[in-house]
Amino acid sequence: MILNYRYRIYPDNEQVELLDEWLETCRVSYNYALRELKDWIASRKCSLDRCSLESEYMMAADYPFPSYHQQQNNLPKAKKKFSRLQAVPSQVLQTNIRRLHDSWDSFQARGYGFPRFKKYGQMKSMLFPQFKTNPVSDWQIQLPKLGKVQINLHRPIPESFVIKQVRVLKKAIGWFAVVAIESDIELPSPVPHGHxxxxxxxxxxxxxxxxxxxxxxxxxxxxxxxxxxxxxxxxxxxxxxxxxxxxxxxxxxxxxxxxxxxxxxxxxxxxxxxxxxxxxxxxxxxxxxxxxxxxxxxxxxxxxxxxxxxxxxxxxxxxxxxxxxxxxxxxxxxxxxxxxxxxxxxxxxxxxxxxxxxxxxxxxxxxxxxxxxxxxxxxxxxxxxxxxxxxxxxxxxxxxxxxNLSLDSRGARSISDNGSPHCNNFRAKAIK
Structure with missing residues (x-):
């Protein structure tokens, strides 16, 4: 069983600058991988007897398709050439490439929705997919290369659940952490019953x-x-x-x-x-x-x-x-x-x-x-x-x-005439 808990986090000014820089680096790497994918497609769809009206980037006939594994394996080489990639955690860059190919697979399955280039400021989240130990402790969350960040644990994480991954999300009102927790507990699927x-x-x-x-x-x-x-x-x-x-x-x-x-x-x-x-x-x-x-x-x-x-x-x-x-x-x-x-x-x-x-x-x-x-x-x-x-x-x-029904066997109360979703804990009986 997997659940997602969303918490508000409060990074300091240095951490905010670092997160913004990481998001921008992820955006650039995403666009670069998408450009390589579109160039490979354009070089394979040109007709033999005519060329594009402007220009077309041609690739060798034996050049392989830029799949997820190929582009992921090219990341270490790219880090030696582009130093800004070294500042971002390696798994964050890998999941960023995975996001592109998930969009590509979805496009192939549906037939529409080709992946688009990300504009400046359009990349809003990054994923930390793996943790050796529990990153949450004492109202703080430990993120790779970022350190401890203050987090508002408004609801505790159950003891039987393990944190699998954390997605840092940027919104206009602040930063959030979507924590994915997993447990061996399996909830049975509900069946039609009762009222x-x-x-x-x-x-x-x-x-x-x-x-x-x-x-x-x-x-x-x-x-x-x-x-x-x-x-x-x-x-x-x-x-x-x-x-x-x-x-x-x-x-x-x-x-x-x-x-x-x-x-x-x-x-x-x-x-x-x-x-x-x-x-x-x-x-x-x-x-x-x-x-x-x-x-x-x-x-x-x-x-x-x-x-x-x-x-x-x-x-x-x-x-x-x-x-x-x-x-x-x-x-x-x-x-x-x-x-x-x-x-x-x-x-x-x-x-x-x-x-x-x-x-x-x-x-x-x-x-x-x-x-x-x-x-x-x-x-x-x-x-x-x-x-x-x-x-x-x-x-x-x-x-x-x-x-005006009275309390039922489960201890619920009736609904008032001006019932509101803010008032819970009631259950209606079936009218026999």
């Missing part, structure tokens, strides 16, 4: 569950856009590549980090809240990148549904909660009670079925249909869950009753 809910996401209702809970969408970008607009306007008036331009650019980057951190913190708390509600969660198997290309693309990207789904799956695995993906097509066009088709456009926010006279909020109905499809998709569980609708004609699913 199940379906979760629907949207712009009006950020999250709507099949149990009737609705979470309004927080507008992270819109609430902070006013300040961001002022900072960007000041940046546009500065002379490029000047000191004042860099200061203004740093303020813009800090504002973007502030927005991203707020969104990530909220989504983690919301994921824990959903895990408190049920033992099995069904979500939509939707490609949100397609939705981001529409007229509401800015709001879709600000909502970050794809990241919320990934965070939910990560949190649920640690808490033994099963998360399953189901088909998202037409979930709002089907009555969750009788499963008949109920056609409506986006202006209609109420689902009214003329077959069974079941009336419910559109987003809640979509969540209930997602739960129905989840039970049909992930059938045959150890508890032999029956396939059935989430609601019945008698209207037993009442939100007020659900919110």
């Amino acid at each position: 199940a809910i379906g979760v629907d996401v949207g712009l009006l209702s950020y999250v709507a569950t099949s149990d009737g809970y609705i979470e309004k969408r927080p507008k992270f970008f819109k609430t902070a856009y006013r300040r961001l607009k002022v900072l960007q306007k000041r940046l546009s008036r500065k002379k490029k590549r000047g000191k004042n331009y860099e200061k203004a650019q740093l303020k813009v980057a800090k504002q973007h980090n502030y927005i991203a951190f707020r969104r990530s913190d909220y989504q983690f708390k919301l994921a824990h809240k959903l895990c408190d509600m049920a033992d099995t969660i069904y979500v939509e198997d939707c490609d949100f990148r397609i939705m981001a290309k529409g007229m509401l693309g800015k709001h879709t990207i600000d909502a970050g549904w794809g990241k919320l789904r990934d965070i939910l799956e990560y949190v649920a695995q640690k808490r033994d909660v099963f998360v399953g993906r189901v088909d998202h097509r037409g979930t709002s066009q089907v009555c969750p009670n009788c499963r008949s088709e109920v056609r409506k456009d986006l202006r209609v926010r109420l689902s009214e079925c003329h077959e069974c006279n079941y009336v419910v909020n559109r987003d809640i109905a979509s969540g209930q249909e997602i739960c129905n499809r989840g039970r049909e998709t992930y059938r045959g569980t150890p508890e032999k869950q029956e396939i059935g609708s989430q609601v019945v004609l008698s209207g037993n699913l009442v939100v007020d009753k659900w919110r």
